[in-house]
Amino acid sequence: MSNLTTSKPYAIFNQSCYGLSPLSENTVDALITDPPYGISYQNHEWDKALPQRQIWEDSVRVLKSGAFGLVFSSVRLMHRLMVDLEDSGFIIKDVLFWAYLNGMPKSRDVALDIDKELGIESRVVGKYNYVQGYKKGGAENYYSDNEKLKYEPNSELGIQYKGAGLGLKPAYEPIILVQKPIEKGLNVAQNVIKYGTGALNIEQSRIPYAKGEGKVGHNPHPNGRVSANIIRTDELDDGYDKFFAVPKVRQKAEDFNHHPTLKPIELMHHLVKLVSFENQTVLDPFMGSGSTGVSCLTLKRKFIGFELEKEYFEISQRRLENTKN
Ligand SMILES: C[S@@+](CC[C@H](N)C(=O)[O-])C[C@H]1O[C@@H](n2cnc3c(N)ncnc32)[C@H](O)[C@@H]1O
Known part of the structure; x- marks a missing residue:
């Protein structure tokens, strides 16, 4: 592969990704990234x-004709990111919906703010321990020792607005699926023959049927269902799992990895399988602690990554060195 000068199946750069200067035009098979x-x-x-x-x-410059990309985003700003992706030359193909249950709502008690604004002291009605998180069937370890006072609104307007807040509990992250347009004059098959890109790896990312699952359609594929555009962290109580389920995010995959937005490796495996084939090269311009790279090496793909912060770059380096491929 022209972009890799060493015998390693990966090349990582501790520098800003802008320009992607070490990479040549039309050489990368897929893009997977979790940008700011x-x-x-x-x-x-x-x-x-x-x-x-x-x-x-x-990215459009270095990707091959027809190559796919997956770009993580946030509910609040995905619209801007999608416009940027489209204006840069990508085709928007889909938005994958990664649902999880452990997001924390960011809100305020508006009723207590109203009391404060009106100069009326809210009523103290008890004490509570600050909740760190939620765990099904027992939450002892999830409470801090930090005791706090519990208040209720006291003003007439405050009482009227009791329980009013500012936001919902975040329960999903969008992942935008994009594609570099196929070279003019080629159909998909001709593009795959010429570049190896242009088609999703549906076969490798199929969702196996659950054990004991009943009817699965007229002509069930032996390897499972076509991967859907919903990915979840928790199974629905529907007896079987139609979608890919990813265990909850763990803040630290290894002791030395303290990256604050670490993505679960099982999720990365699913995404890598979807947009690339074995021996192809995947680019992550914002690699953080290198989760895309670890997944690529595990699944016999090559990897190119960029990370600006030395601290995160070194974590990536260590994780990639520790990954068997
Ligand atoms: C959301 S995090 C990626 C986390 C990653 N998914 C993981 O599992 O560790 C985005 C990363 O982009 C890096 N970054 C921001 N601007 C950059 C730039 N211009 N070039 C390269 N990296 C950059 C940040 O330092 C941060 O680590």
Whole structure:
């Protein structure tokens, strides 16, 4: 592969991705990336703004004709990102819906704010321990020792607005599926023959039938269902699982990995299988702690990654060195 100068199946760069300068035109088979969402997550400087459109133009340049891309996004800013992707030359093909149940709502008690604004002291009605999270069937370890006072609104207007808040519990993340247009004059088969790109790897990303599952359609495929555009963290109580289910996000895949937006490796495996074939090369311009790369090596793909922060780059380096391929 022209982009890899070493014998390793990966090349990673501790530099800004803008320009993708080490990469040649028309050489990469797929793009999978989890870029900054532009929502200042946990006040991280690198998440303050969405990536500049230039990186998507750069990606179109290095991707092969018909290559697919998967770009993580946020509910609040996906519309801007989609416009940037489209204006850079990508075709928007779909939006995958990654549903999970452990998102925390960001809200405020508006009724107590009204009391404060009116200069009326809210009533103290008890104490509580701050909840760190939720666990089915027993939550002891999820409470902090930090006792807090519990308030209720006291003003007339505050009482009227009791329970009013500002937002819903976030329960999904959109993942935008894009494609570089197929070369003019070629059909899909001709494009696959010429470049190896242009088709999704439906076969490898099929969802196996659950054990004991009954009727599955007129002509069931032996390897399972075609992967849907819904991915979940928890199974529905419908007796069998029609969609790909990913276990909940673990903050630390290994002790040394403290990247704040680490993605579950099972999810990355599913995405890598969907948009690439064995021995192909996948690019992640915002690799963070290298989850896309770990998944690529595990699944016999090659990987090219960029990460600006030295600290995260070194975590990626260590994870990739530790990954058997
Ligand atoms: C959302 S995180 C990716 C996390 C990754 N999915 C993981 O599992 O570890 C985005 C990363 O992009 C990096 N980043 C931001 N701007 C960059 C740039 N111009 N070039 C390369 N990396 C950049 C940030 O430092 C951050 O680690």
